[in-house]
Amino acid sequence: MSHSTKPVGAVLLAPSPAGTKYDFMYYLKGAAAGGICCSITHGALTPVDVVKTRVQLDSAKYNKGLVGGFRTIIAEEGAMALTTGLGATAAGYFIQGWFKFGGVEFFKINAATRMGPEKAWENKTSIYLASAACAEFIADLFLCPLEAVRIRSVSDPEFCDGLADGFSKMAKAEGIGGFYAGLLPILAKQIPYTCAKFVVQGSAADSIYASMGKKPSECGSGTNLSISLLSGVIAGVASAIISHPADTLLSKVNKAGAGGDGPMMTRLANIAKEIGFYKLCTVGLAPRCVMIGTLTAGQFGIFDTVMGALGASKFHFVNPNEA
Numbered sequence: 001m002s003h004s005t006k007p008v009g010a011v012l013l014a015p016s017p018a019g020t021k022y023d024f025m026y027y028l029k030g031a032a033a034g035g036i037c038c039s040i041t042h043g044a045l046t047p048v049d050v051v052k053t054r055v056q057l058d059s060a061k062y063n064k065g066l067v068g069g070f071r072t073i074i075a076e077e078g079a080m081a082l083t084t085g086l087g088a089t090a091a092g093y094f095i096q097g098w099f100k101f102g103g104v105e106f107f108k109i110n111a112a113t114r115m116g117p118e119k120a121w122e123n124k125t126s127i128y129l130a131s132a133a134c135a136e137f138i139a140d141l142f143l144c145p146l147e148a149v150r151i152r153s154v155s156d157p158e159f160c161d162g163l164a165d166g167f168s169k170m171a172k173a174e175g176i177g178g179f180y181a182g183l184l185p186i187l188a189k190q191i192p193y194t195c196a197k198f199v200v201q202g203s204a205a206d207s208i209y210a211s212m213g214k215k216p217s218e219c220g221s222g223t224n225l226s227i228s229l230l231s232g233v234i235a236g237v238a239s240a241i242i243s244h245p246a247d248t249l250l251s252k253v254n255k256a257g258a259g260g261d262g263p264m265m266t267r268l269a270n271i272a273k274e275i276g277f278y279k280l281c282t283v284g285l286a287p288r289c290v291m292i293g294t295l296t297a298g299q300f301g302i303f304d305t306v307m308g309a310l311g312a313s314k315f316h317f318v319n320p321n322e323a
Contacts (some may be wrong), residue, residue, distance in 0.1 A: 008018025033102020037302035039094035047082035085150035092146030145179035189246030201235035236296030
């Protein structure tokens with residue numbers, strides 16, 4: 001084995017009985033696993049997201065929390081209203097997960113390879129942050145149009161009869177700009193969220209393994225899955241709190257007429273001023289913590305499971321002094 005590949009395969013990573021190669025096929029498997037895990041988790045939590053979005057858009061009406069929001073929507077619109085935007089959610093987050101998880105794997109492995117084992121271990125937080133930010137930026141360019149259709153359909157149930165109809169109506173009414181009206185807030189929401197998500201999950205998982213005195217390769221699949229789920233919950237709650245103000249702005253700005261006319265920054269400033277800082281940070285936060293905590297745990301659990309099923313051993317940083 002050459003000197004250039006040995007640090008990644010033998011020092012930075014837990015040894016893999018399958019002899020994992022971090023090549024195009026590995027990144028393809030990571031992207032596929034990411035698309036699957038994000039589509040499943042976001043799709044399954046569509047009812048919670050519908051309630052959360054309604055609370056953000058009309059807090060006066062939906063002011064009785066998550067359970068109260070469910071009851072109000074079901075009573076007024078029927079249970080099927082809770083599935084509003086399911087198609088856009090499942091499709092949008094498959095694409096986003098493809099680029100996010102696949103991108104994080106690509107960027108962090110290549111950064112670690114170039115730095116070498118010592119510097120990579122010392123700078124693993126910076127690697128996580130940079131990898132997550134780059135991957136999320138690319139993913140959001142694809143997610144934004146689908147998220148715009150989803151939020152419009154949730155805020156106005158009569159707007160469209162599905163994903164294709166929603167795209168057609170928004171394109172005719174607003175052009176390409178309508179699909180990217182929420183790009184700035186979605187970047188402001190998703191990039192800090194994803195950075196916190198991967199940094200906190202990685203740090204939490206490392207701490208759990210350290211407390212056990214074991215490496216991922218020394219644990220069974222059940223133990224590794226449990227650690228992925230637990231660290232995912234921790235990461236999800238932290239990410240939800242950090243990104244919530246931008247999430248509220250995103251929900252508001254995609255509502256027709258929100259923030260008045262003018263440039264996007266002016267509209268966002270008007271919305272923020274109207275809501276107030278406290279409400280911007282807290283309205284809808286409880287259901288979002290439930291949603292994102294569950295969602296993030298599920299994502300890491302499904303991602304690891306799918307990667308294993310595809311025969312790929314997930315990249316892990318390992319202290320070279322303990323390897």
